[in-house]
Ligand code: HEC
């Protein structure tokens with residue numbers, strides 16, 4: 126009796142709490158509130174399998190309780206012994222087969238549908254590279270590279286190539302689609318589709334190191350014309366920076382000079398560190414921090430303090446003075462395209 130009470134007071138509140146939490150899906154971060162085709166067809170499978178399981182659970186429970194009540198031990202006599210019933214055996218063989226077919230057909234058609242990345246790539250193609258602890262997005266047709274924020278056009282399937290530069294990560298935008306692993310030396314592919322313009326949250330879904338949980342990114346869906354304009358502006362800004370900061374780095378402001386001296390080697394063309402071409406537009410710093418001046422200064426002074434294991438060295442006052450840091454921060458926030 127005691128253990129029953131314990132069970133009641135221990136497990137029941139926990140179950141209710143879990144039920145309560147399950148209502149907490151954030152808009153733009155929940156597979157249960159799909160906002161694109163991929164997540165919609167995946168939710169359909171979740172619902173079909175849940176309904177099937179509930180159906181089995183209810184039927185089996187009813188039979189179980191019925192048998193318990195009906196065949197209770199009434200006296201000490203041994204009941205009539207029966208063995209083998211072809212009717213029953215037929216039922217419990219055929220019913221599960223039917224249930225499995227009901228589950229298999231939509232699962233297979235969905236898998237085939239989700240695998241149509243080649244087709245999507247003909248329209249629009251983006252290369253995603255996962256890095257310890259940031260994401261790089263490359264638009265090969267436009268020659269644009271960006272980091273942390275993946276911009277896509279709405280209303281069409283965008284083909285995505287996925288790889289990793291270091292360890293295994295996993296690319297996951299719950300409101301748009303399921304997870305796909307990114308493996309070093311291997312290309313995976315998928316497509317992303319958003320129904321409407323908006324911002325959707327993405328996560329790394331494969332434990333990859335101490336800052337795995339901070340490896341957040343965003344997918345920003347824009348109307349086609351806004352998307353085209355964004356790409357064009359990014360390209361122009363990128364080219365202007367290359368010309369000014371790389372090719373002819375004369376007559377630079379203090380901020381630009383510090384950047385060229387200390388930061389450009391890594392941040393210049395992506396690959397080693399996130400491109401900062403549109404850093405001033407980013408909502409978050411390093412994928413997860415509020416993007417403001419104070420945090421940015423803290424970041425430049427000591428990145429590992431904010432993101433354990435981050436592969437960027439800190440710059441103390443010996444390397445960048447307080448005045449230089451002010452100028453550098455101004456320069457970084459000027460890096461925007463709208
Ligand atoms: C050795 C290469 C390296 C150097 C040099 C370097 N960084 Fe970084 N930086 C990185 C890496 C790697 C990241 C990504 C860290 C992460 O998010 O895990 C990063 C991230 C950042 C971010 C966040 C980017 C974003 O998209 O939110 C900023 C801002 C930044 N660095 C500024 C600077 C500045 C300013 C300098 C020069 C004073 C500098 N970095 C020098 C490697 C470098």
Ligand SMILES: [Cu+2]
Pocket residue numbers: 255258293294295329330331332333337340
């Ligand atoms: Cu990761």
